[in-house]
Amino acid sequence: MKTRLLFFVLASVAATSLDAIPDGDGKIALVNGTLINPGTAKVMPNALVLIEGDHVSIVGDQTTDFPRKGARIVDCKGKFILPGYIDTHVHFFQSGGLFTRPDAVDLTSVRSYKDEIALIKKNLPDTFRRYLRCGITSVVDIGGPMWNFEMRKIANSTAKAPRVAVAGPLISSVSRPQLDLGDPPIVKIDTPEQGRELVRKLAAQNPDYIKIWYIVNAENPVEKFRPIVHAVIEESHTRKLRVAVHATELEAARTAVEEGADLLVHSVTDKLVDEAFVRLLKERGTILCPTLVVFERYGRTFAGKLNLTPEEKAWGNPEVIASLDVTKLPPDKVPERIKSALANPESVLDRIQKTYDIALKNLKTLEDAGITIAAGTDAGNIGTIHGPALFREFQLMKEAGLTPMQILQCATANAAKTFGGDTGSKIGTIxxxxxxxxxxxxxNPVDDIAHASDIESVMKNGVLYPSDTLIK
Ligand SMILES: [Zn+2]
Known part of the structure; x- marks a missing residue:
């Protein structure tokens, strides 16, 4: 009895001192756990996963022989091993806080946009670690300033950071001068030739995506921007660059896909998708990222009805979260949009519900039709918290009627397809x-998707981190 107790004490001491255990001899053997590969919906009990250096070398079961010499054996009995999650829609140039989109609510008299951007850059290593804390080992930053390419370089040379794919500035039908500090994240393009020129400039940075912001309004009907969409996609594809398009109206989304968009970065929210649209996505192999969580967060933040999950409260950046309390703003500085939301929260919540009535149904239709759905949050937007927002996205995908295994597939094997290239073929599957x-x-997350956040440890690039050591 005593020796058993001593063993447990020693084991727990060992467990707490595991902070970023390097690969040592380069070998870690995960034994006795249940391996889940959502891409094939395969669940393998008593699995063996051998890691050598930065990669997986053997996947087997308890009967599989492996070179034990020099290997650190990690007993995963009662645990569940999955590929690291992938969030395919984030923006690192945005903090998720209240001051991050002065084009949506101008609070620059409380915090200047310059100060906000400086803070975001300073916090970048912290933001990266929060992703790992949430088991998110890869992300796609689907649009931002030219600084995004620098950010990718930093991420890819930082151990405690997710792998990052990026797009540069958004090629847009509308301008956002409030966000232009000399390196604008959004660039208004007026002619096809201007669009081609920007693609050529971006191509020099080796982007993972070219991003189009297809905003439709009274002055910008769908057809007006179509020639630019056409030119940008053609110019990108000539250079073997993939194109991601923001298009939340059915007709804009349809036009984008007809013109060759590789990735739709949001759900369609204005109408239920029709058969022709589903067929078109299927024929073209277009991937769709639903970003359900972002649809509620601007409105809920402004209305004082933010519904952050326990994961977001625990693992989100506390300063960012504190900024989201609109009741703490100096009364004379509250912008009109927030005033009216606070005065009438019910109508805000009602609008969000109407969006979900359509977006959730559309997600189920597309999933049932076999369209490749990649999980993503649009984290960085006001109220959408870098890292743990993915678990709110999972809840909403569940509300749409997806099974836990389908949700996990969207966040692993499907999401890896948005990476493409060498990296894409080596993530999303163990x-x-x-x-x-x-x-x-x-x-077990297959029993209940809520368990996806019940994280014991995270491995990135062959280095194992107990989850509670990743953020202070
Ligand atoms: Zn976005």
């Missing part, structure tokens, strides 16, 4: 030769 990016859970 298989020999792939990057050793994975998450170890204490409870």
């Amino acid at each position: 298989a020999p030769g792939n990057f050793a990016d994975l998450v170890i859970l204490k409870s």
Whole structure:
């Protein structure tokens, strides 16, 4: 009895001192856990996963022989091992806080946009660690200033950071001068030739995506911007660059896909999708990222009805979260949009519900039709918290009627397809030769998707981090 107790004490001491155990001899053997590969919906009990250096070298079961010499054995009995999650829609130039989109609510008299951007850059390593804390080992930053390419470089040379794919500035039908400090994240394009020129300039930075912001309003009907969409996609595809399009209206989304968009970065929210649209996505192999969480967060923040999950409260940046309390603003500085939302929160919540009535149904229709859905949050926008927002996205995907395994597939194997290239083929699945990016859970996410956040430890690039060591 005593020796058993001593063993437990020693084991727990060992467990707490695991902070970023380097690969040592380069080998870690995860044994006795249940391996879940959502891409194939395969669940393998008593699995063996051998990691050598930055990659997985052997996947087997308890009968599989492996070279034990020099390997650190990690007993995963009762645990669940999954590929690291992937959030395919984030923006690192935005904090998720109240001051991050002065084009939506101008609070620059409380905090200047210059100060906001400086803070975001300073907090970048912290933001990266929060992603890992949430088991998110890869993200796609789907649009921002030219600084995004610098950010990708920083991420890819930082151990405690997710892998990052990026797009540069958004090629847009509308301008956002409030966000222009000399390196604008959004660039209004008026002619096809201007669009081609920007693609050529971006191509020099080796972007993972070219991003189009297809905003439709009274002055910008769908057809007006179409020639630019056409030119940008043609110019990008000539250079083997993929194109991601923001298009939340059915007709804009349809036009984008007809013109060759590779990725739709949001749900369609104005209408239920029709059969022709579903067929078109299927024929073209277009991927769609629903970003359900962002649709509620601007409105809820402004109305004082923010519904952050326990994960967001625990693992989101506390200063960002504190900024979202609109009741703390100096009374004379409250912008009209927030005033009217605070005065009439019910109508705000009502509008959000109407958006979900359509977006959730559309997600289910597309999932049932076999369209590739990649999970993503639009984190960085006001109220959408970098890192743990993904777990709210999972809840909403569940409300749409997706099974836990389908949701996990969207956040792993499907999401990896948005990366493309060499990295895309080595993430999203635990298989020999792939990057050793994975998450170890204490409870089974296939039983209940809420367990996806019950994270014991996270491995990125072959280095195992107990989850509670990743953020202070
Ligand atoms: Zn976005």
